[in-house]
Amino acid sequence: MDFLTEFLTRFLDKLQSPTLGFLIGGMVVAAVNSRLQIPDAIYKFIVFMLLIKVGLSGGIAIRNAKLAEMLLPAVFAVVIGIVVVFISRNTLGRLPGIRTVDAIATGGLFGAVSGSTLAAGITMLESEGIQYEPWAAALYPFMDIPALVTAIVLASIYIGKQKSLSKQESLSKQESLSKQSVTAGGYPSEPEYPTTRQEYRSQQPITASGYPSESDDTASNRVKIWPIVKDSLQGSALSALLLGLALGILTQPDSVYESFYNPLFRGLLSILMLILGMEAWARIGELRKVAQWYAVYGLVAPLLHGLIGFFFGWIAHLITGFSPGGVVLLSVIAASSSDISGPPTLRGGIPKANPSAYIGSSTAVGTPIALAIGIPLFIGLAQAVMGGS
Template sequence: MDFLLEFLTRFFDKLQSPTLGFLIGGMVIAALNSRLQIPDSVYKFIVFMLLMRVGLKGGIAIRQSNLAEMLLPALFAAVIGIVIVFIARHTLARLPKIITVDAIATGGLFGAVSGSTLAAGLTMLESEGMQYEAWAAALYPFMDIPALVTAIVLASIYTSKQKSLSKQESLSKEEYLSKQAVAAGDYPSKPEYPTSRQEYRSQQRGSEGKGVEIWPIVKESLQGSALSALLLGIVLGIITRPDSVYESFFNPGFRGLLSVLMLVMGMEAWSRIGELRKVAQWYVVYAFVAPLLHGLIGFGLGYIAHITTGFSPGGVVILAVIAASSSDISGPPTLRAGIPKANPSAYIGSSTAVGTPVALAVGIPLFIGLAQAMMGS
């Protein structure tokens, strides 16, 4: 009972964070039809600054740390990204009125990582005084890329199977008509068979559809603006010595820029709610439950790393936060290109309108409270 009371007290304290206040404020003014607008160019600059700051800090830490410490958390991050997509494939896709490719794309977006949610989580950790490995932010691509690749591959396999089944049904119909014609005395001409094993394999490949090329998916993800900024910061932090620039320019304005970003995200979340009305209401349920479930999976694996390798409580929280997040920048264009048949209103609407606010307003305080209660940090 004492553990539960301590956890609830800490959880509700986190809800009073200024970061979350700006998010809720953005939703409120959007609901009131305010004409306040933040230019898209300003939004992109803020995201760039935040992720560069996170990347630089991570790169500096990587340069000074033992890379072997990263192996288990990085492996867990990749596993989480893949598992999240399979969860959506075998849960959301089975619900009424849910189109399978839409469900897979939604799983891919929820498996991918939000740079802004990561930045918010880091800010709250610092405000709580929780120590974490600065390189933990570098777990971002280890989860993001496998999730997007898995979603696109699964969608391609499913689409190919559907085409194959459709073709078999068509052939069955033709066979039936052929038998009817034979019964009527109209014999069909001799069928043409493959003349060689190579020709047979060629026909089989053609009937099964083209294979999925992994590298273009990875390349598209790496070229996304969010991941590019983060990786650039990490590389510069490793190969240069940007400590003075980091301390004098990138670090001081971090909290202020993040507050403006939360305001924009709150306004965006409210504007996306209308998109969910175009798709099945199950997306709302999924988008509310998924960030918490995914985050708890991340927290559980992070806790295993904490026990086995000494992964810090703050690091456990970061792994949980990126697992709970859903990509808001690089993920949507990657999925639009990789799964063109999926409905963006389904996966973007559920992510932006419900998933991200839940991850920010409920998930981050929840995971910090759990870490403090379980690991005494």
């Protein structure tokens, strides 16, 4: 009972942090139809500054760290990103009124990582005085890229199977009709379509190897992994983070980091939280266009995924001494859903999916839940379970 009381007390304290206050303030401003607007260019600049700062601190830490310490958390980050997509495919995708391809895209977005949520998690850890491995921010791409790749591959396989089944059903109907057609003399007419698999294959173009060539549809259904990875790496959020990491590892940016990036971090983050609150409220309307299950999933998924991340982080804590703060950050990136690089990647990789479904459930519901409930929850859990301080 003391454990539960202590945990709830810590959790309620976290909800009063300025970071979450600005998020809620943004939602209130949008709810009362205020004319307050923050230009998109400022939003992009703030995200860039925050991720450069996170990348620099991670790169400086990596330069002085033992890479072996990063191995297990990095492997776990990859596993979590993939698992999240399969969870969505096999839970949300089986609910009534949900298209499977939309469920897969939703899983991809929830498996990918939000740089702003990561920045918020780091700020709250620092405000609580909880130590963490600065290189933990570098776990971002290890979860982000596998999740997006897995979602696009699963969707492509699913769409390919659906096309194949549709073709088989069409051929079966054609065969049935041809067998039922009768000539004037009372004998079955010559079928217009192949009636066996061998005849069907014999009518396909033959390649130099002697086997029927693949149709254009089959060839177009092949999934190319590298373009997906390339698009993800070229996304603005991940590019900024990786640039910061590279500069932190290869150069000596300590002076500019301490004098410029670090002092501005919390102020910029508060503005970002205000913008995200306004954006979240505006996105709620998109959920009205799709099934209510997406709202339910947006409420549950961030906490479930974060708890999965906490479990894997706890294992890393037991095996390698991964710090409680590092466990919290792994949980936070698992609970987050991509709000910058993920949507355009999925729009291009899964064009058949409905953006209102996966973006609405993520931005309107998932992100506020991860920020307002998830981060305080995981910090309180780490403090209660591992004494993280």
